Amino acid sequence: MQQRISRRLVIKAVAGTPFCLAAAALAGPDGDRGDAAFRPNAYLTIAADNTISFRVKKCEMGQQIHRAIQAIVADELGADIDQVSLRQAPTLEKFGRVATGGSYAVPAFWQLYRPLIAAAREMLVAAAAQEWRVAGGEIVVRHARLYHEASGREAAFGDFAAAASGLEVPDDPPLRRPSEYRAVGKASGRADAAAILAGEAVFGIDVRLPNLRFAVLEKSPVVAGRLKRYDADAALAVPGVDELVKLDDAVAVIATDSWSAMRGRERLAAEWDFGEHARVDNESLRSRLADGNDGDWMAVRTEGDTVNGDLESNVERDPERDLILTYEMPMAQHAALEPVNATALVEDGRCSVWGPIQMASDAQRQIATRLGLPEAQVTVHTTLAGGSFGRKLELGFAVEAALIASKVTGPVQLLYSREDDMMHGGVRPPTRHEFRFRTSDDGSRIALDYDYAAASAYAQQDRSQLAHKGYDWTAALGAVDLPYAFDDLRIRQRDIDVPAVPFNWWRGTYRNHHAFASECALDEFAEHTDEDPLALRLRLLTRDLTVETFPNELSDVQAERLRGVLVEAAKRSGYDSVRGASRAVGLACHCYSDVHTYVAHAVDVSVDGRQVTINKVVAVVDCGIAVVPDSIVAQMEGSVIFGLTSALWGDVEIHEGQKWPRNFAGCRLMRMSETPDIDVHVIASAASPGGMGEPPLPSVTPAFLNALARAGGPRIRRLPVGDRLKLGANA
Amino acid sequence: MKYRLTINGRPRDVDADRDMPLLWVLRDVLSLTGTKYGCGQGLCGACTVLVDGSARRACLLPLGSVGERAVVTIEGLDATAKGSTLKAAFAEERTSQCGYCQAGQLMSAAALIERTPRPDDAAIDAALSGNLCRCGTYARIRRAVKRASRADDAATNLP
Numbered sequence: 001m002q003q004r005i006s007r008r009l010v011i012k013a014v015a016g017t018p019f020c021l022a023a024a025a026l027a028g029p030d031g032d033r034g035d036a037a038f039r040p041n042a043y044l045t046i047a048a049d050n051t052i053s054f055r056v057k058k059c060e061m062g063q064q065i066h067r068a069i070q071a072i073v074a075d076e077l078g079a080d081i082d083q084v085s086l087r088q089a090p091t092l093e094k095f096g097r098v099a100t101g102g103s104y105a106v107p108a109f110w111q112l113y114r115p116l117i118a119a120a121r122e123m124l125v126a127a128a129a130q131e132w133r134v135a136g137g138e139i140v141v142r143h144a145r146l147y148h149e150a151s152g153r154e155a156a157f158g159d160f161a162a163a164a165s166g167l168e169v170p171d172d173p174p175l176r177r178p179s180e181y182r183a184v185g186k187a188s189g190r191a192d193a194a195a196i197l198a199g200e201a202v203f204g205i206d207v208r209l210p211n212l213r214f215a216v217l218e219k220s221p222v223v224a225g226r227l228k229r230y231d232a233d234a235a236l237a238v239p240g241v242d243e244l245v246k247l248d249d250a251v252a253v254i255a256t257d258s259w260s261a262m263r264g265r266e267r268l269a270a271e272w273d274f275g276e277h278a279r280v281d282n283e284s285l286r287s288r289l290a291d292g293n294d295g296d297w298m299a300v301r302t303e304g305d306t307v308n309g310d311l312e313s314n315v316e317r318d319p320e321r322d323l324i325l326t327y328e329m330p331m332a333q334h335a336a337l338e339p340v341n342a343t344a345l346v347e348d349g350r351c352s353v354w355g356p357i358q359m360a361s362d363a364q365r366q367i368a369t370r371l372g373l374p375e376a377q378v379t380v381h382t383t384l385a386g387g388s389f390g391r392k393l394e395l396g397f398a399v400e401a402a403l404i405a406s407k408v409t410g411p412v413q414l415l416y417s418r419e420d421d422m423m424h425g426g427v428r429p430p431t432r433h434e435f436r437f438r439t440s441d442d443g444s445r446i447a448l449d450y451d452y453a454a455a456s457a458y459a460q461q462d463r464s465q466l467a468h469k470g471y472d473w474t475a476a477l478g479a480v481d482l483p484y485a486f487d488d489l490r491i492r493q494r495d496i497d498v499p500a501v502p503f504n505w506w507r508g509t510y511r512n513h514h515a516f517a518s519e520c521a522l523d524e525f526a527e528h529t530d531e532d533p534l535a536l537r538l539r540l541l542t543r544d545l546t547v548e549t550f551p552n553e554l555s556d557v558q559a560e561r562l563r564g565v566l567v568e569a570a571k572r573s574g575y576d577s578v579r580g581a582s583r584a585v586g587l588a589c590h591c592y593s594d595v596h597t598y599v600a601h602a603v604d605v606s607v608d609g610r611q612v613t614i615n616k617v618v619a620v621v622d623c624g625i626a627v628v629p630d631s632i633v634a635q636m637e638g639s640v641i642f643g644l645t646s647a648l649w650g651d652v653e654i655h656e657g658q659k660w661p662r663n664f665a666g667c668r669l670m671r672m673s674e675t676p677d678i679d680v681h682v683i684a685s686a687a688s689p690g691g692m693g694e695p696p697l698p699s700v701t702p703a704f705l706n707a708l709a710r711a712g713g714p715r716i717r718r719l720p721v722g723d724r725l726k727l728g729a730n731a
Numbered sequence: 732m733k734y735r736l737t738i739n740g741r742p743r744d745v746d747a748d749r750d751m752p753l754l755w756v757l758r759d760v761l762s763l764t765g766t767k768y769g770c771g772q773g774l775c776g777a778c779t780v781l782v783d784g785s786a787r788r789a790c791l792l793p794l795g796s797v798g799e800r801a802v803v804t805i806e807g808l809d810a811t812a813k814g815s816t817l818k819a820a821f822a823e824e825r826t827s828q829c830g831y832c833q834a835g836q837l838m839s840a841a842a843l844i845e846r847t848p849r850p851d852d853a854a855i856d857a858a859l860s861g862n863l864c865r866c867g868t869y870a871r872i873r874r875a876v877k878r879a880s881r882a883d884d885a886a887t888n889l890p
Contacts, residue, residue: 061829062827062828062829062830062866063828064828188825189822189825190825190827192830193822193825193827194818194822196827196830196833197818197821197822197827197833197834197837198765198805198806198808198809198818199763199764199765199766199804199805199806199808199834200765200806201830202764203767203830203831205764205767205768206758206764208762208764214759239748240747240748256759257747257751257755257759257760258755258758258759258768259748259751259752259755259759260748260751335865336829336831336865337767337769337775337777337829337831337832337863337864337865338767338769338829338831339768339769384829384830385829386767386829386830386831387828387829387831387865387866388829389865415768417771418769418770418771418772630825634825634828634868634871635828637867637868637870637871638828638866638867638868639867640867641867641869642865642866642867663770663771663772663774664770664772664774664775664863665772665774669863669865670867670869671856671860671863671869672855672856672859672860672862672864672869672872672873673856673857673860675867675869675870675873678870
């Protein structure tokens with residue numbers, strides 16, 4: 001099935017890909033191999049010695065997209081995967097926008113970059129055809145070589161690099177057919193595996209430059225607190241501490257090593273005027289989310305009969321029969337193992353920044369503005385990231401590093417301690433969801449009123465994004481594309497703006513919230529009407545859906561694919577047969593429609609009083625073509641652990657405007673001994689590759705919670721599970 | 732203050748505060764960045780090194796207490812008896828997602844199979860329980876340790 005190329009992707013491509021006809025116009029800093037190299041676009045370089053390199057714009061944070069991109073390039077070009085070296089693209093204008101997020105790296109790359117690579121291949125073939133005086137169609141391309149089998153001639157790509165450079169870039173080159181894939185669908189491993197295991201891979205925190213110094217930043221633990229005073233002399237007296245840099249309401253301590261910088265910061269004894277935001281706590285947030293008058297209710301989606309634009313329901317409300325359910329999703333920390341950090345150097349009117357930064361171009365722009373430099377004088381280099389899960393979407397730490405460096409000589413690495421990372425980072429926003437299921441007298445029709453309140457991330461980060469719909473559209477992801485065909489459906493959203501607590505998108509964004517609430521609610525409704533939850537879902541997944549998810553972008557939900565993963569998960573888990581007084585399988589599914597990936601989970605649990613044992617988790621995905629199959633499995637496995645951790649223990653406490661806990665002692669993460677048995681099944685599909693960083697996550701939590709309830713345990717409507725249940729040893 | 736350490740089999744002289752945790756001596760003074768910082772409180776295991784063969788959290792080990800005991804970091808793992816085998820097993824099992832925890836996991840695993848050549852799942856879980864992996868690759872790590880510990884078995888039929 002042809003996947004629609006969304007406007008979002010086109011805009012990004014046009015911005016990101018100078019598609020010049022004259023290859024020579026694209027020479028630049030990549031000209032380090034001399035004029036004989038073939039550079040048909042800003043990203044691909046084939047040198048005369050046949051070395052192939054490709055500039056990748058994506059931040060590798062464990063989602064293994066670099067390997068997928070390497071495979072796609074290799075196949076389209078006609079090289080072996082390990083003949084293609086990836087190089088990270090810094091924020092140079094010729095590379096266009098450098099940004100990673102939304103799990104759309106692979107889907108977008110598949111749609112937009114294969115034609116560029118195919119064009120390069122065709123140009124090499126044309127150059128060889130010209131030289132050999134044969135038809136291009138007789139030339140076969142493999143292993144970065146060109147073969148004319150009839151005459152026995154062959155050459156390396158590099159032999160024709162110069163000749164190909166003189167040719168016009170074709171507009172509509174043929175793409176590889178699936179039968180020709182050698183890496184896509186088959187590749188495994190990763191190019192940097194050995195480096196990681198040797199301790200040689202360079203994460204942001206590992207960046208080392210000559211004369212590098214280290215800094216930590218004393219900032220208000222409460223948002224917008226004012227710095228009243230601090231003891232500069234005491235900090236400077238600490239051995240190793242070189243100097244202090246004062247920013248707005250913050251002090252950077254710069255030292256010859258990270259630890260001395262941290263010790264120097266302790267001696268600052270900074271005093272703060274915390275201000276009005278010190279009044280916020282968890283209860284005040286919960287109250288605002290529960291207060292239906294705090295903000296406007298905005299229509300997200302409405303289906304059914306309407307009269308004069310108002311939904312005229314086929315199904316009357318009936319207090320006796322209606323099922324009203326409320327769910328609450330708390331805040332959560334990202335807790336990536338590498339805390340945020342950035343290394344910056346400002347000299348001679350130029351600024352260079354290195355770090356595990358997902359939004360490099362945005363960082364470049366903000367840094368240029370803050371430093372008063374032209375954007376072209378600011379370069380951001382994306383490094384490997386030790387996990388992110390959304391944490392490294394933020395720009396603050398990169399901007400701070402640049403500001404600090406702008407006031408001193410030499411490079412400085414700004415390091416956030418674990419406490420800094422948890423104290424200052426934006427957290428997953430809290431939400432509250434209310435479902436009102438109504439059934440007709442004869443039970444044949446179901447209507448749903450789904451109202452939810454969401455603390456808005458965009459209200460803090462970019463208010464211009466609220467203009468499009470009048471609400472934070474990211475908070476509607478997972479609701480606007482709710483896949484079930486109710487007879488009447490009314491979905492409404494109410495944003496709350498909470499300046500006192502920093503929010504950021506967390507892996508899966510608000511889809512986690514909606515999947516948790518709606519997949520649990522559906523199970524509860526099924527129980528209420530005495531119908532099997534799987535049967536109910538299959539009965540309601542009857543039609544495809546096309547809705548606007550991202551601004552001006554339509555996404556599809558294909559019911560058949562969602563039914564497919566659900567049925568497979570049920571089958572593989574023994575959903576029907578595994579049912580005892582205290583043991584059951586719970587199901588949930590989710591369609592991550594904007595990156596067209598379909599996932600279902602079946603969780604087999606046993607409940608004994610307050611102890612729950614997770615016997616097995618079955619995870620099924622339909623992500624279209626699985627470009628690097630084992631990495632798909634890895635993302636599914638990892639998400640199960642990430643999701644269970646969050647359901648069981650994920651929470652953030654706010655006391656007087658300050659976030660706790662600040663280290664792992666209070667932020668419990670699942671350990672090796674607690675890992676359940678996970679069985680992953682990847683559905684074979686020829687559809688375009690979907691995204692895999694986030695899509696495997698949303699259905700984990702509700703599948704687990706549904707299993708708990710079905711096994712005779714509690715029905716959890718407010719996360720985390722916490723002390724209500726203890727995780728037992730695995731069967 | 733000056734200290735002579737033994738890092739990966741070599742004497743290394745450093746001049747730093749006696750309270751500086753070994754982690755920062757390694758990363759910032761010696762630029763051996765393979766050992767990672769994750770929490771600074773011994774809670775995550777990312778900073779695990781071997782000190783006389785035992786797994787220790789370098790973030791909690793003050794420089795002044797190390798002496799000339801043999802410190803092995805991820806950079807020196809190959810020189811240990813099972814180091815290369817472990818790394819090969821981790822690579823075979825494709826344990827790395829973000830990769831940040833891997834050095835610490837390897838060092839804990841190295842300490843384990845040095846004292847328990849054939850650990851079962853429970854022993855592996857116990858020894859590596861202090862090594863957090865946010866990406867959730869635990870099952871692969873466990874399989875890798877098993878694989879490495881049985882790599883010398885003549886009877887082992889490795890795929």
